[in-house]
Amino acid sequence: MIQRIFLTVLLAVLGSALAIAAGAQKPILDGYASQAKAEMSGFSGFSAERGKVFFLAKHDASAETPSCATCHTADPTKSGQTRAGKEISPMAVSKTPDRFTDSEKVEKWFQRNCQSVLGRACTAQEKGDFITFMASI
């Protein structure tokens, strides 16, 4: 009886911890979702698969940084390196849990890097897909 209660409590604690961990990116994703709805009529949620394609795609705005993967490497669970030699901690939320939790920081880097790699600002759907992909691995 005591064992059963203990197990239930333990599972409840573990479960809520996992929920918090998985949901740390939720406020930012919710924000991008409402932006995406406003930007496009047929928005039907974010996709990790689309995010992966976007992350690996090669663009032609810059010869030095044709892709997100140029600096972040093709495997987001690994550390990347800036063109100036500084290490970038992994983008994957499983490796760097505080990724995509500070909306100011997230916006600063999307603004800079979308401009550098794509030569334009990213859409809310691209940003949401990107974060969803990083949260899924």
Next chain:
Amino acid sequence: MTKPTRSLNAATSIRSVMVWDIGIRLFHWSLVLAVLVAVLTGFFGSPGTTSLHLFAGTSIAVLLLFRIIWGLVGSTYARFRNFLFRPSQIIARFRELKAGQHNRYLGHNPLGAAMVIALLLVLLIIVSTGVVVLGGTLKQGPLAFMTPYAVGSIVKEVHQIFAFGLIGMIGLHLAGVIYETLIGREKLIHAMISGKKIEEPHIDHPTTVRTHVVIGLTSFIAISAFGFGLVTTLSAKPGLGVPLTALDSTYEKECGACHYAYHPSMGTVALWTGILEGLPNHFGEDATLPDATKTQILHYLLDNSAEHWDTRISKVLAKPNPDDPLRFTATRFWTRMHSDLPEALFKMKPIGFKGNCAACHQDAKRGLFAPQSIDIPQGDKL
């Protein structure tokens, strides 16, 4: 005719006398070694041999101190007063040599003595100017607290001219020794090892004086200890115009996110203004900052720009390359200082690119760039 021959061979007529005492001999050969190291590291050295050059220079200073004391209180032939010849005597020695005559001297001959005095003086000048160069350009050593970079930089020329002069003088000194050994049949090298020369009855020798070993060694140790204390105390003082405060945290966080946070003393007002105004296209990347952050960082950089300091790095990077004026690694100084490093080295993992100063310069974060603080990582190739 038989009588003189016999008397020449007799032990009473030909005998060895001690000319160079053990102090002089140890001094001479230690000085040879120290000067050899100093000359080699000075002319063919790299940043890695700076410490060795400074060690050799310090050793020469200590040896000179000993020689000066020993010249005042040491044994007969070590005393300066016994080899300070008048110019007329030096000229007379020249005439002798021209005429092929050869008068023997137990101590230094007038010409050799003049060279010894000149060598000691030139070494004193080289050691003293070296301390000024060290203080002014590298902001190290006892004079760092008061020597401007410009002074150190000019005195460096003097240091080098005298070093060239020293090499010429060492050449003449060796030529003299070889001449005396082969033509004059005076075994000078042997004498500087054993300390002994052959005495002949007709050679004048100076009045023998008492060697003040205790006074000599006591004053040598006392002055050395005082000098060590003085040098240590003065060297601990902050260098003139050397930045001491840590980097501004906002600057370090924002700019250091992508690259080594270049020390503000590395850039002039013109450079930092150019960099901050050009952030949307920052060497090919968008590095836009919010206006408030940008203004804050610009103020910090301008308040601490190269114009405010007197370090080597703040002077040498101040001359931009007109083709690429905002890039430190495009300056002529940077190119010259890194010319011996292979291009591939900069692409290796812990370095990554040329502007990653802190990858090798362990004190880059403080803006010091001492040659002794260079540690090139043995990274894996990308």
